[in-house]
Amino acid sequence: MTALRTGGTQKYLERILLALEGLLLMFAVLAQPDLSLFTGWWKIQISEAGLITDPMATGGVGAALLNAALVLGVSLLLLRKMKLRLTGAALACLFLMAGFALLGKNLINIAPIIIGGWLHSRYRQEKFTNYLYLTLYGTCLSPMVSFLMIRVRPGFRWLAMALCGLVIGFLLPAIARFTPHVHRGYNLYNVGFAAGILGLGMASIFKGFGVDFSVEGSWSGEGHILLCVMMLLLLAGLLAAGIRLGCRSWDMYKRVLHHSGRAVADFVLLDGPGCTLVNMALVGLIGLAYLLALYPLGVRLNGPLVCCLFAMTGFAAFGKHPRNIVPVMAGAVIASLLMIQVPISSPGVLLATLLCTCLAPIAGQFGWRWGVAAGFLHMTIVQNTSILHGGMNLYNNGFAAGLVCLLLVPVIESVQPEPDEE
């Protein structure tokens, strides 16, 4: 808390986010230093975005990074306009927005959802500020908006996409406020769970009217070196910034490792921004190291994988740390090694291995063995959830994780001995 009391800290955090924005723009130009950067970006805006579509395959590496920079920029502007402080929750939200712009979000498909969230706040006669995180997270259903924009016949498509986005933005905050009761904070991607349920409902209704959500996925392998350099620069920058903000010893940092990570574990509020930034760098590094270790199996960084690294890094400000993510990742890896249906280097499995870390609080609260079990179970369940919402929920792993919690947490609590209290 003391670190937050120094007035400049918020400005410093804001500068870090602006630097991230600059980094994305710089690498966008480096990757596509010609007009194709803009034509590629436009192509991303008007293309399908369901799971798993790589915008780097659609418009090019640079165009996808430009898209991420712009989505981050808009989100940051909204946060500033609403005068929200940069807490761990805000950092997690912004990193997720930037990351998922590399896996389907774009300025066109998120706009109607954000307006829907604003309408929700108007309806409840409250400030939009209160709903900003829920609304921004809610843009994970943006592929549905893109799908209608492309597949509905001309003349109706803009109306269809706008209506769909407004409905999502309007309904999702209500569902997302309820879902913590189900997983009780053990799923860090709460809105992913809520969006999975809403997506399931909407996809079923659409299916009843003859609209079947199916997307041809894409997966690029270009730009590996460039993306590695970008990620290393980002993580090194976070580490340096954390050290500069006061996290200069193991004793200081290890306070973060003592949290279970169960929501709400806002590390900026609990341990200050210095330790948080160092933790973000370390968690991101674990994800990157895992992917690089799979290089001999043909794994190359691309949009969806960088998205996962951003998600891991961002949520290291809000619950994840090395001690609680490693057991869960290990469980997911064991599952993928044992099951022939899920080869370890296939796109969906790679995403699940990195994003199953949203179950890290289970390891943090109940110990590493249950963490491994959660990761294992997640890897099996997530293979079957995408079909329920037609691949339209970008936070499919959050949806699966909610189901894992529903299945696992009551069992754990029933077999765990009651804590001794005096």
Add this chain to the structure above:
Amino acid sequence: MKKRMFRVRRRMNLVISELNNALLMAGCREIGLRLVREEQGLRLYIQGQYAPEYQHSVERMADLLQPEFRDPALVETYGELTGSEQYPRDGEIALVGQMLSDASVTVAGGWVKMDLYLAFQQ
């Protein structure tokens, strides 16, 4: 903005539940609560006598209940997680701190005294 008695009453219940648990876990032998409905909000006074070995955790609680700034979006997103857990942690106390409109907490002589306020208009 609308005056929100219903919501504030619900939130106050969550605050009371969370702090009751936290104080009992801090070894309190005696906890006094007084809830006052004022013109513009609800005010909660809590007094608790804690065991000396919990000095640090009570001070930490005081710190988390009086944050430098409050994030209303965090409260709207995760507020429902407070109050239901039997074993409160720092994170939930921090969330309670974020929920409050104003808080004054003093820790001295084995006693913690809290003056917590939730305004109807937020």
